Amino acid sequence: MSSSDGSVLGVTKIVDHGPDTSRWNLVVLGDGYEAGELGQYHTDVQAFVDVMRVTPPFDNLWSAINVHRVDVTSTDSGADDPTTCAGGTGATPATYFDSTFCSAWGGGNLDRLLTCDSTLAQTEAKAQVPLVHQAVVVVNSSKYGGSGGDIATFSTHAQAAEIAIHEIGHSAFGLADEYEGSGSAPATEPDEPNVTLDANRATNKWRHLVLATTPMPTRCNAACTTSSCTPPATPAATTLTGAWEGGQYTSCDVYRPAFACYMRDYSPFCEVCTEVIRAALNMYLPAESITLTTSSIDFRDIPEGIGGTGVTTWRAVRWEVITSRSLTFRVVTGPTGPFTLPQGGTVTVGPGAYLPSAPVRIWLAYTSASAGSTASGSVTVRCDETGQQWTVPITANTVARKTAEAVLVLDRSGSMDEDAGDGTKKIDKLREAATIFVEAMLPGDGIGLVRFSNNIHRLKDVQDVGAPVSGAGRVDAIAKIxxxxxxxAGRTAIGGALQEGAAALADGQAGAATPYDVEALVVLTDGQENEAPFIDDVAGSITAHTFAIGLGLPYNIDVDKLNRLTQSNNGYLLVTGTLTPDQRRLLTKYFLQVLAGITNAQVVLDPGGDIGVGEEQLIPFSITEADYGMDAIVLTDLPGALTYELEAPDGTRIDPAMLGALGTGLRVDRDAVSYYRAGLPVDPGNPRGTHGGTWHVVLRLDRERLGDAFWRKHPEGRLPYDVVVHSWSSLLFRASARQDTLEPGAEVRLFATLTEYDVVVGADRSTVWADVLRPDGHLEQVDLSFVGPGWSAAYSLEAGTGLYRIRVRASGSTFAGELFTREQTVTAHAATGYERPGEEERPEKEGRRPKPWWWGRLLARRLLRRGDRPVR
Known part of the structure; x- marks a missing residue:
């Protein structure tokens, strides 16, 4: 039970207010945490720091303090709990600092007195942080306990943070306990600044804090029969600083400054203790400074909106502030021009703000007009406390929406005639999904088509899709699909098809009257390539954003090659797996997610369900003030059977007639899809009620709308559906998954970024996690951690071979306090049947699927098990 029972892994500076040479350095170490419990240790330390940060007077002194966390593992979990004290369990875990309850005190043992090897703790703290001022040890036990001394200790009891702060009062600032006990008053004046034997107004050690009207002594302990305390004629208010009898474990003849204090009962520190702490830390406070970091604000190239409503964008006037007091920044003039203050013109920072943790922002907003429009203005801000004043010029301009050209590279090899898993042929799934992709494209975007087997053919040159439903490019593409x-028919030539797709993009760009801003390839395949040129042969020539969708099981698809291709071209691969009836529209949803990635839309919601005859269902989704347009899409095999409306946050029901009258959107109804496309706010005359808040997709299945086709397909009287909500937004979420090997047990790194108006959204107002559907059907949740500008987590493919469908999700609140959700699906794969990079491609006979690299080895093992010899 010593340093041989664990190890020190390193140190992390979790509160950084400047160089250690000029700050007060608090070092936190852990004891009784096994290696697998380090995550809990980090949580326990952060919980303590969060409480200390807001506890007076540390809140006003916070910028004087650096906090360092030292990761220490122990062989066992917990702390010694001797039976010497009543209630002791007798536990003797092997821990690094040998922490123990029931330590010696006053000639006996005290159950709650938790101590450790303070010499070793001091040595390790200094080794990790040479300029340490105070070290504390958090002990992994929920039992109440702690101690002061050279090293402060505290347990993880529910009052852990309070225990720690109390004990730091002893260790760092020399404060005495102010609670009473059965001890006797010392013979001489105590050294501690917050207890005394002297209740005389003229000579008391904290007399400068005592009001002339406060009686001294302020209150006597009525239980004391030997007390020399003279009770005041009138009881004093408990808020006064004076001489209150009882303290330093003694009930009589010892006085404390206040009725209540952190050193007595975890009440706020009294005036005396506060003065002591402040005197010790004042010398470490950085000098106050205010630096304007945005000398001008430019709303540059804000795009036109969706459905005729403008895009509202925020930009912030920002200051970097170092202060140990509260500072208020106030708009005194403006903003002039079309600019507004979406969060008001006043913001207060501090106390204890330190760069870079607390930048000051005053937000400005601009709503785009028609393309080519410009605007200018200014805003003047003053700091109330310092009198400093800044005038910031503002400019803005509106441009046309960014457009995209997309070429769908579609597999029509012979295997596409097979069942997708739900009784529908793969080619029919492809036709439906690709058609809905084209239906959902925005006017002004371009669509091109390449189909491939062993023969490659450009079905359609890139052409503007045109108006919803009736646009010439849209109609032609859907007809060709x-x-x-x-x-x-035929075999699989993916590489050549990608080449032709890239050529189609280049031709589309050359022929466009206005160049497209984004170029994208979307390849769908259900098999492994077996015709040259191959993916690796052409990958170096692909420069467009590239997305791939694998229809079927991972081991039938060139997962490794498509992963490398897409990840090096700002895209990703999605694999469907076998499409079961409850995942019948997964391919379509994948296509719609890819479309969102191409057009910079956000996936807000992606649920499925079913509705019965006579029912009305409301499916909620969150829209924020940062969203400026939305698509609310319903996928079902009989959209004409549904009555479909939207309900705005204020309860307004929106149907196609209302959208048409407002001129801000439309509804499209086609064979397998119905969607509303609308700018936000939907009703410009009612921006609060029809913009940010909780919206609902409202579905009704009315009997009178049902025909024979419905009852033939759904004799049980329930219509399955999927709802997909996309938004165009200044709140952007992106997720990805990367794996270096495809073997079972491989590690997948999940990444996500979340920004609002170009400002990173961190853990203070958002949560990011992943729902992982494993090959065995088990659903597992993985929390992503915020590190720097993004979120990440490692996930091990330990559930065996197959497809891992990972739904990365985010929720939180915007700068304006409105709730948001975002999500994106990624896939990972584990199998032993992939062709490995660099292996020789072997052409196969027409009509025969190529055998994977492990086929011969598997056959040999089977022959050997039967007692035969493998064929060589």
Missing amino acids: AGSQMNP
Whole structure:
């Protein structure tokens, strides 16, 4: 039970207010945490720091303090709990600092007195942080306990933070306990600054804090029969600083400054203790400074909105502030021009703000007009406390929405005639998904088509899709997807098809009257390539954003090659797995997610369900003030059977007629999809009620709308559906998954970024996690941690071979306090049947699927098990 029972892993500076040479350095170490419990240790330390940060007077002195966390593992969990004290369990875990309850005190043992090897703790703290001022040890036990001395200790009891702060009062600032006990008053005046034997107004050690009207002594302990205390004629108010009898474990003849204090009962520190702490830390406070970091604000190239409503964007006037007091920044003039103050014109920072943890922001807003419009103005801000004043010029301009050209590279090899898993042929799934992709594209975006088997053919040059439903490019693309040229036949030439897709993008760019801002390839395949040129042969020539969708099981698809291709071109691979009836529209949802990635839209919601005859269902989703347009999409095989409306946050029901009258959007109804596309706010005359807040997709299945087709397909009287909500937004979420190997047990790194108006949204107002559907059907939640500008987590593919479908999700609140949700699906894969990079490609006979690299080895093992010899 010593340093041989664990190890010191290193130190992390978790509160950084400047160089250690000029700050008061608090070092936190852990004891009784096994290696697998370090995450809990980090949580326990942060909980303590969070409480200390807001506890007076540390709140006003916080910028004087650096906090360092030393990671220490122990062989066992917990602390010694001797039976010498009543209630002791007798536990003797092997821990690094040998922490123990029931330590010696006053000639006996005290159960709650938790101590450790303070010499070793001091040595390790100094080794990690040479300029340490105070070290504390948090002990992994929920039992109440702690101690002061050279090293402060505290347990993880519910009052852990309070225990720690109390004990630091002893160790760092020399404060005495102010509670009473059965002890006797000392013979001479105590050294501690917060207890005394002297209740005389003229000579008391804290007399400068005592009001002339406060009686001295202020209150006597009525239980004392030997007390020399003279009770005041009138009881004093408990808020006064004076001489209150009882303290330093003694009930009689010892006085404390206040009725209550942190050193007595965890009440706020009394005036005397506060003065002592402040005197010790004042010398470490940084000099106050205010630096304007945005000398001008430029709303540059804000795009036109969706449905005729402008895009509202925020930009902040920012200051970097170092202060140990509260400072208020106030708009005194402006903003002039079309600019507004969406969060008001006053903001207060501090006390204890230190760069870079607390930048000051006053937000300005601009709503775009028509393309080519410009605007200018200014705003003047003053700091009330310092009198400093800044005038910041503002400019803005509106540009046309960014456009995208996308070429769908579609597999029509012979295997696409197979069942997708739900009784529908793969080619029919492809046709439906690709059609809905085209239906949902925005006017001004371009669509091109390449189909491939062993023969590669450009079905359609890139063309503007045109108006919803009736646009010439849209109608032509949908017809070609449905046409006989997409009938399955032949083998699989993915590399050549990608080459042709890239050529189609180049031709589309050259032929466009206005260049497209984004170029994207979307390849769908259900097999492994077996015709040259191969993916690796052409990957170096692909520069467009590239997305891939694998239809089927991972081991049938060139997962490794497509992963490398897409991840090096700002895209990703999604694999469907076998499409079961409850995942019948997964391919379509994948296509819509890819479309969102191409057009910079955000996936707000992606639920599924079913509705019965006569029912009305309301599916909620969150829209924020940072969203400026939305698509609310319903996928179902019989959209005409549904009555579909939207309900705004104020309860307004929105239908196609209302949207048409407002001129801010439309509804599209097609064979397998119905969607509302609207700018925000939907009703410009009612911006609060029809913009940010909780919206609902409202679905009704009315009997009178049902025909024979419905009852033939759904004799049980329930219609399955999926709802997909996308938004165009200044609140951006992106997720990805990367794995270096495809073997079972491989580690997948999950990454996510979340920004609002170009400002990173961190753990203070958002949470990011992943729901992982494993190959065995088990659903597992993985929390992502915020590190620097993004979120990440490591996930091990330990559930065996197969497809891992990972739904990365985020929720939180915007700067304006409105709730948001975001999500994106990624996939990972584990199998032993992938062709490994660099292995020789072997052409196969027409009509025969290529055998994976492990086929011969598997056959050999089977023959050997039967007693035969493998064929060589």
